[in-house]
Amino acid sequence: MIExxxxxxxxxxxxxxxxxxxxxxxxxxxxxxxxLAMDPDEVTAIVKDSGLRGRGGAGFxxxxxxxxxxxxxxxxxxxxxxxxxxxxxxxxxVILDLDPHLMIEGTVxxxxxxxxxxxxxxxxxxxxxxxxxxxxxxxxxxEAGILGDNVLGTGRKLDITIHKxxxxxxxxxxxxxxxxxxxxxxxxxxxxxxPTNHGLFGRSxxxxxxxxxxxVPVILKEGAEVYRSRGTEKSPGTRLFSVSGHxxxxxxxxxxxxxxxxxxxxxxxxGVKGGRALKAVVPGGxxxxxxxxxxxxxxQMDFESCQECGTMLGSAGVIVMDETTDMVWALDKxxxxxxxxxxxxxxxxxxxxxxxxxxVHLINQGRAKSADFDKLIDLGTQxxxxxxxxxxxxxxxxxxxxxxKFRSEFESKLIDSAPVHEKVxx
Amino acid sequence: MAxxxxxGVEQAVEDGLYLIEAxxxxxxxxxxxxxxxxxxxxxxxxxxxxxxxxxxxLQTACTTIVQDGMVVITDSEKVVGExxxxxxxxxxxxxxxxxICDQAGExxxxxxxxxxxxxxxxxxxxxxxxxxxxxxxxxxxxxDSERCILCTRCVRFCKDVVGTEELVIKNRSxxxxxxTFPGKGxxxxxxxNTVDICxxxxxxxxxxxxxxxxxxMKNATSICPGCERGCNIWIDHHENKxxxxxxxxxxxxxxxxxxxxxxxxxxxxxxxxxxRAEGPDGLMRPDEADRAVLALLSNPGDVLIVASPRSTNxxxxxxxxxxxxxxxxxxxxxxxxxxxxxxxxxxxxPDKNPNSxxxxxxxxxxxxxxxxxxxxxxxxxxxxxxLGDRPDLESVLAGKKVVAFTSNRTATAxxxxxxxxxxxxxxxxxxxxxxxxxxxxxxxxIRPPGDSRSVFDVVKSLSGLLGKELGWESETxxxxxxxxxxTGWGVRVEEETELHxx
Numbered sequence: 001m002i003e004x005x006x007x008x009x010x011x012x013x014x015x016x017x018x019x020x021x022x023x024x025x026x027x028x029x030x031x032x033x034x035x036l037a038m039d040p041d042e043v044t045a046i047v048k049d050s051g052l053r054g055r056g057g058a059g060f061x062x063x064x065x066x067x068x069x070x071x072x073x074x075x076x077x078x079x080x081x082x083x084x085x086x087x088x089x090x091x092x093x094v095i096l097d098l099d100p101h102l103m104i105e106g107t108v109x110x111x112x113x114x115x116x117x118x119x120x121x122x123x124x125x126x127x128x129x130x131x132x133x134x135x136x137x138x139x140x141x142x143e144a145g146i147l148g149d150n151v152l153g154t155g156r157k158l159d160i161t162i163h164k165x166x167x168x169x170x171x172x173x174x175x176x177x178x179x180x181x182x183x184x185x186x187x188x189x190x191x192x193x194x195p196t197n198h199g200l201f202g203r204s205x206x207x208x209x210x211x212x213x214x215x216v217p218v219i220l221k222e223g224a225e226v227y228r229s230r231g232t233e234k235s236p237g238t239r240l241f242s243v244s245g246h247x248x249x250x251x252x253x254x255x256x257x258x259x260x261x262x263x264x265x266x267x268x269x270x271g272v273k274g275g276r277a278l279k280a281v282v283p284g285g286x287x288x289x290x291x292x293x294x295x296x297x298x299x300q301m302d303f304e305s306c307q308e309c310g311t312m313l314g315s316a317g318v319i320v321m322d323e324t325t326d327m328v329w330a331l332d333k334x335x336x337x338x339x340x341x342x343x344x345x346x347x348x349x350x351x352x353x354x355x356x357x358x359x360v361h362l363i364n365q366g367r368a369k370s371a372d373f374d375k376l377i378d379l380g381t382q383x384x385x386x387x388x389x390x391x392x393x394x395x396x397x398x399x400x401x402x403x404x405k406f407r408s409e410f411e412s413k414l415i416d417s418a419p420v421h422e423k424v425x426x
Numbered sequence: 427m428a429x430x431x432x433x434g435v436e437q438a439v440e441d442g443l444y445l446i447e448a449x450x451x452x453x454x455x456x457x458x459x460x461x462x463x464x465x466x467x468x469x470x471x472x473x474x475x476x477x478x479x480x481x482x483x484l485q486t487a488c489t490t491i492v493q494d495g496m497v498v499i500t501d502s503e504k505v506v507g508e509x510x511x512x513x514x515x516x517x518x519x520x521x522x523x524x525x526i527c528d529q530a531g532e533x534x535x536x537x538x539x540x541x542x543x544x545x546x547x548x549x550x551x552x553x554x555x556x557x558x559x560x561x562x563x564x565x566x567x568x569x570d571s572e573r574c575i576l577c578t579r580c581v582r583f584c585k586d587v588v589g590t591e592e593l594v595i596k597n598r599s600x601x602x603x604x605x606t607f608p609g610k611g612x613x614x615x616x617x618x619n620t621v622d623i624c625x626x627x628x629x630x631x632x633x634x635x636x637x638x639x640x641x642x643m644k645n646a647t648s649i650c651p652g653c654e655r656g657c658n659i660w661i662d663h664h665e666n667k668x669x670x671x672x673x674x675x676x677x678x679x680x681x682x683x684x685x686x687x688x689x690x691x692x693x694x695x696x697x698x699x700x701x702r703a704e705g706p707d708g709l710m711r712p713d714e715a716d717r718a719v720l721a722l723l724s725n726p727g728d729v730l731i732v733a734s735p736r737s738t739n740x741x742x743x744x745x746x747x748x749x750x751x752x753x754x755x756x757x758x759x760x761x762x763x764x765x766x767x768x769x770x771x772x773x774x775x776p777d778k779n780p781n782s783x784x785x786x787x788x789x790x791x792x793x794x795x796x797x798x799x800x801x802x803x804x805x806x807x808x809x810x811x812x813l814g815d816r817p818d819l820e821s822v823l824a825g826k827k828v829v830a831f832t833s834n835r836t837a838t839a840x841x842x843x844x845x846x847x848x849x850x851x852x853x854x855x856x857x858x859x860x861x862x863x864x865x866x867x868x869x870x871x872i873r874p875p876g877d878s879r880s881v882f883d884v885v886k887s888l889s890g891l892l893g894k895e896l897g898w899e900s901e902t903x904x905x906x907x908x909x910x911x912x913t914g915w916g917v918r919v920e921e922e923t924e925l926h927x928x
Contacts, residue, residue: 190467340598346471347470351518351519352515354599382511387472
């Protein structure tokens with residue numbers, strides 16, 4: 001019987017956990033004070049040693065990303081990506097809503113490490129209460145001298161600007177996020193140049209996820225050694241898993257990396273809803289390849305195990321689907337979402353996602369022929385790879401995995417599909 | 427210089443070039459829609475994807491900067507397949523209404539489909555996304571959203587070339603559309619360039635829409651006579667009528683662009699022309715007209731000849747020689763009363779005459795107003811609408827015999843005693859010298875209508891009647907002498923090949 005390892009979420013069930021007073025009671029901003037007394041490069045080294053990997057989806061080592069900043073830069077921005085929009089992922093919301101100061105402390109420490117005096121928090125437009133609480137928390141931090149011209153009495157400067165998005169999924173892509181903050185149309189930029197060299201307003205910029213930054217005070221407080229003691233070697237630390245779908249107790253759970261999916265499902269989430277059989281699992285947010293029940297039973301929830309299984313841990317948004325789920329219907333919903341959210345910049349993605357969505361919808365309605373199904377598979381490969389950002393891959397992966405692993409379900413909905421039962425006497 | 431290998435051939439190219447431009451200079455054409463050499467790169471159409479050795483994914487040639495030792499393949503199966511895929515996607519929601527589309531015949535989609543697509547359609551018309559077919563973006567430009575492939579050339583033109591930022595994209599995914607902000611229009615004075623750079627039929631010129639099929643038109647190189655900038659243009663004509671003017675690449679003068687004012691200023695060449703010489707007794711043949719003019723020239727001291735900075739260098743040079751050789755004693759002056767405009771910092775310049783500098787360098791004095799107020803009783807006005815530009819001159823000209831050598835029925839022509847038709851710049855081989863001293867040659871595009879003759883032919887005939895020789899067998903001889911005599915005019919400006927994408 002496994003249990004939650006509450007490191008980041010240790011405070012979220014307390015009353016008024018979102019206030020500075022409550023945060024301070026639990027030793028808040030001590031890590032920041034400690035970090036500010038250190039050399040910035042020392043802080044970076046600790047984060048690098050901890051092996052912290054980005055929690056936004058790609059899992060890129062955070063400390064390594066920080067060292068990509070050019071040495072001779074004159075100005076640095078930190079952007080906090082709080083535009084959590086991946087279907088099935090809702091863990092940043094919990095931090096923003098229930099413990100915003102944890103993330104702000106992480107921002108203070110990170111800005112010190114990056115020698116940045118200005119951080120931007122790009123928060124998803126639909127987050128209403130988290131937004132209000134974040135604004136209040138930043139206000140509190142300014143009033144308490146944690147932000148402003150004299151950060152924690154050290155004489156250093158740090159300003160935080162909160163920017164509310166307007167509801168576009170693509171603005172969670174880091175360069176689209178930069179464009180959106182700059183007041184431009186929210187669409188990804190061509191890389192290179194990478195944001196570390198030419199980012200927000202043309203300045204060196206680091207973009208980190210909310211959960212990633214929430215890990216930073218913990219690392220500073222505990223030290224890299226203790227932090228590494230949790231999780232696996234290549235995926236250290238704990239992870240906030242957003243579990244949704246057909247489970248008895250959906251929600252956000254903090255577990256160590258490397259926990260088996262089976263244990264998580266049965267011990268933490270209370271098993272599949274109504275005791276029904278498991279059919280499919282999406283382990284890392286809607287855009288990663290789906291797993292069958294059989295595959296998922298062998299799955300461990302860390303970056304490298306997921307990759308071995310042919311999927312990705314992504315943003316750790318676990319979507320559980322039981323035997324009653326119509327996989328064609330599920331893909332229909334998903335492709336509809338992606339077709340709506342393509343920024344429309346690159347030709348293959350703009351035209352392809354809409355086309356894919358239309359074909360899946362046609363199949364789901366039972367109006368498609370086998371030629372349409374073949375076309376769908378064909379389109380999947382056509383869209384992938386030739387675009388500015390990885391959005392098209394995010395469409396390609398579910399389309400290919402759903403149609404391959406649950407092919408019979410798709411075929412049975414085709415008008416000219418082979419009859420399911422053989423004729424008597426044939 | 428960087429050494430790159432394109433399709434197995436090693437070539438040296440300039441550092442810092444985008445791969446697509448480097449390849450073009452090496453003679454390898456990479457298909458593209460969103461890339462335009464006069465605009466910042468965007469990399470969104472994905473048509474120019476090529477294989478670069480060492481990089482697993484295809485790279486867009488328009489965003490990749492050449493590096494020494496780069497090995498590029500532009501014709502592999504993977505690249506060709508990708509182009510075909512992109513073509514299929516571009517045509518996915520395109521209405522394919524070529525029969526009623528003005529772009530047909532010079533359309534990037536048609537050209538590249540024949541070259542890189544040729545796939546069978548896998549969609550039916552009813553599945554296509556419907557958008558607005560006729561959006562009035564501004565006074566001169568009409569948008570068909572369904573045809574648009576969202577390459578954003580027009581958006582970037584307004585943002586980065588003109589700086590007015592009128593055009594934006596609204597909506598996402600396959601519902602994305604070009605639009606202006608609510609209540610605003612595409613009103614910048616260079617708006618029609620967006621029609622040129624649009625690789626498909628999405629943006630059309632309100633004046634040219636449904637006027638002429640492009641494959642009927644012939645084109646000639648010319649110079650815009652709208653101001654002293656001397657933008658290089660194409661004259662597109664059909665059945666001896668000018669259908670449209672388009673900018674022609676010249677990095678030293680106008681780059682890829684021209685202003686709307688100059689572009690739309692050609693209807694006077696097609697319409698309202700003087701076709702026959704006209705005197706007090708009615709219409710005349712050219713020889714009758716010349717004799718009528720001659721009759722007025724008996725006392726050269728009483729004659730004032732008014733030249734125009736709208737005339738070509740060749741006309742002005744011939745006119746000057748005519749006065750020197752055949753009519754010594756007559757006064758020659760030049761100038762224009764055309765209202766001046768503003769220097770807008772881009773292309774348009776204040777002086778609305780194309781050849782003021784040429785006239786000065788040929789040596790025709792600009793003391794027009796003084797001379798008109800002088801005592802001369804006979805005024806020969808060449809291609810100059812004195813009364814149209816300055817109606818108050820009517821009293822000055824009232825007591826004088828006025829001969830108007832003109833292409834159109836101008837106010838001056840209406841008030842003249844004798845009207846002789848001459849050609850416009852579109853019917854002449856000639857040259858203008860722009861504000862910077864650059865002498866730019868152009869070719870005749872259409873045939874002169876009616877009895878219109880060039881100024882050279884007119885003065886040649888007049889001097890013949892006077893028993894004098896101008897000294898040139900042909901206009902070529904004239905040009906040769908002129909360019910020999912005037913400093914700096916012998917330099918020939920090489921014509922750049924036009925980079926017209928799509």
